[in-house]
Amino acid sequence: MSHGETLRKVERGSRIVTVVPQDTKLVLQMPRGNLEVVCHRALVLAQIRKWLDKLMFKEAFECMRKLRINLNLIHDHNPKVFLENVEAFIRQIDSVNHINLFFTELKEEDVTKTMYPPPVTSAVQLPGDPEGRKVDLICDTMRAAMENINPHKYCLSILTSHVKKTTPELEIVLQKVHELQGTGNVPPAPDAVSAEEALKYLLLLVDVNDLYDHSLGTYDFDLVLMVAEKSQKDPKEYLPFLNTLKKMETNYQRFTIDKYLKRYEKAIRHLSKCGPEYFPECLNLIKDKNLYNEALKLYPPNSQQYKDISVAYGEHLMQERLYEPGGLVFARCGAHEKALDAFLACGSWQQALCAAAQLHLSRDQLAGFGRSLAGKLVEQRKHRDAATVLEQYAQDYEEAVLLLLEGAAWEEALRLVYKYNRLDIIETNIKPSILEAQKNYMAFLDSQTATFSRHKKRLLVVRELKEQAQQAHLDDDVPRGRESDLFSETSSVVSGSDMSGKYPHSNSRISARSSKNRRKAERKKHSLKEGSPLEDLALLEALNEVVQGTEKLKDEIHQILKVLFLFEFDEKGRELQKAFEDTLQLMERSLPEIWTLTHQQNSAAPVLGPNSTANSIMASYQQQKTSVPVLDAELFIPPKINQKTQWKLNLLE
Template structure:
């Protein structure tokens, strides 16, 4: 990608109109003086020269001058660190030394932004690498710039904060971070309050000193009331109170509640009730009232076991089963109750397989069997049955009941046949029923295996062999029908497109006095329309031949609807016949499941000696696959490409 400079059409490029006839008087690094026609002088500070001058000053590490210049000209202060980010991180201490005013530091920290300054585009063209980096940062969601600068500035400010002058910028670094570190900020305020026990606050009168006739200077030290009030301006008062509660420090909570003007009739009774509780239960109550249920569960899991019923009620209500299993891992008896409750919840939500596993994990094998019998996972079902010491009769009874349940649904008949053959298989009636289900679900080789195991050669020679031959005939006829249908609709599509292209109307079906029919089309070069996979060539149609290699119709990659929609048969001479034909042809496809089915059927045919039938089926499927690989589009789409 070629580097691009911003143009005057960009939003960040500001244009200033001046009077016609103005004269240029002089121009320095950052300012231009113009003389208007009526004689007055006007100074203009152009943004681009200012930015280039700022870049030179930053290279010279004159951060104080840059800060004042950008602030005066209302330019984003992020530019100071964005111009050379790595160099700024190395020179954070120098930046603070050159901007020691507290309000300047607060202004800079609160103005930090993860995105690069727009003004940076005027200093360096945006290359392809810059675009890729920015897109990656947006997708990944990684936010490092603000956190890194806040940590670096806090480390330097703490070194200079012996007289508590830079407390406010330090608090700002805690609030600005993502996520906000409000607990650390409140602890800093509390430490500030502790350090003021032996300090007397000097009262500064609003009037002038009668002796010096000058206004007395304010103290540089920041007191805890001022610090707390400052945080309240930056953070919502209710949020700050909730964070203070999570520290479990009631002195700090009282201090924040007083500062945020909470009603003492509300918070004092609540705090008094918390003080009377056991420490672990008190922490649980705080987190529960704040709706931090995960943290509340963690706290109550460390409390006495007498609170378990309350914990279990919260687990059920807030569905915290996974967290509960982790927090109660060192209390097996209580964890067992959670497992059983979790399994019941899964069963009620019809997650039967997961419920069966959880019941088995809890040692409730009967309940596990009751859940797994609702799933087609027969391996897991009979594995759990072994824990109940089932004998042959019990296993046969379970297999018969389970297979009857599976056979009621079309999508589980395959499993029904396997269950009946594998876990029962006794008696001619049951064996014949199992073989019948296996044949219907095209599980031929397993049927042959079980028939051989039962010494039932007549099953192989009669039921299975005839079932395979019938399956071949049905599948061959189905594929042949789809091939014929595809060819007919494809030919019709070429006729419609030819008429639409040359006659200008899809309803015109005659050329001159002669009829233009399918036979005429097939006798022309259209017979070779698209019988090869991967390309569609229409010989003899000069206009449409340009479209054949232009574009693959969009839409094949779209997900098909789960519900099978009824196919719309295109009506001849209708206004939308072309679009409907294309859609109809695209719906005819060969999925992987069908290819696997045909492959399995071919192997079975070879096993029984039907070599020719296997070859015919393969050739017919190949023909259909080649046809369905044809590239299709409408005339309008081809015109767009041209």
């Protein structure tokens, strides 16, 4: 048991006289001789658990109510057994007030885990509802049982079960109250509750304004008046509003009520039934509350209202920079000009051409549009797509071939040349472009090789310099006796205190300045300038970029090697293939030397032990901190060169 159950403070020298059998009373004799009767918490809880195990709910409830034990224990002690015996619980309690008390104390918390943990020796309790809907489950189960036993007698408890749910079902409650009012001419059943009594009771459970709003949401003015009259509201507050509503057409009346209650989806549903003259008001509400998807379901797709809502929706998406969804909405409702602009904005050239086709442009207009679109695609480096547009929509295959050559799409350019039987373009444009490209690739590979070798050589030098500087620093700190240790440690402490005394506010200034310039510093923290603190990291980053840039060339090199062989430029092809192979081999051989395990870890390990001083320890930690920032850990992962990529052309061997 927990100490809260077993311990209770009494006067020193008190004695237990007896425990009342089958009860919770404990008789104590005080030191002065007087007798006192107490209900010890341990005995109370033990007895309650016994009663609950025997389904003696009435005894357990009366004891818990009298001694103020949380009533959730009735359910939480064994949820499965309680829910299976709810009807027995109701019949034994047999009191509307007591059942209502039970409802009002319900909460999602499991009191067997918080307030009243069971004894260690007790059996393992069954878990409650895993989805956290304990209160809803109890309310629904007990309501069904009460409606089965006597719905008239337990009317108030049934209403309480609706109100107590996680999401109070106030509209259902009000409807039940209204039904009670409707049975005014029928002789009341024994123990029946009148509508007036039920409403007064509800006002004790629910805020009067919430109840009024929910009654208004039923569109039943008799119910609204009934709630308003019992709520002590001033008639001047609600009667003019209700009288105005009564004069309105039914759908517009309900729209006004829903708008007042901020139920905007229901509001536009009712307003859509009021006729076309109310559509502008509906469209404004749709725009204000962003209800486009809901509104589109209310009108047939071929109606003008559907198109107007779609256009408004598309414009909203365009303002949010969602160009492609906006274009699709425009296209669906037939607003092809707006769809064309949207698809151009997002680069969806196929959809843009579809929209242009539906605008029934003339041949010249379509050609002009095709040229404009091709220009945009070239800016995005989509030469193949631009060539397709020029050939098929501007009927300019010559310009299409030039774009394909610019984009190194050699085989596609050849396809167009042979398709239109323009073999002269091979001599005038294709061959010169291939040779020019081969020359550019050679120059690029020379540049990459030189850059890689230079950075690699400098990286090895920087690493060696760092190791020498660290060793020299450690040699300077070798102790020459006990006094040197003392002076070293003292100097480090004094210097630190001096600095903190001279610049008491420096930390805050540095913090503010670094916060302001964090992004700028992030961009400039790696510098290839010789002697910079993080030069080795900058060199690693540069070497990584060179390797990855060269690796990405494999497909391009393979494509140009094929056309070099095709047009009998074998020497040029072999020269390029050899240069590329040499570059790759140089980088592959260098990877283990550049990205070594020793330098991936921190070479400046902290110096500890009997020969260390405060200065040497701080210096080594500072070296460690500046050498390998945590954010730059990815730089120590070597780039991958894919050996399986087939880029070589064996015909050139």
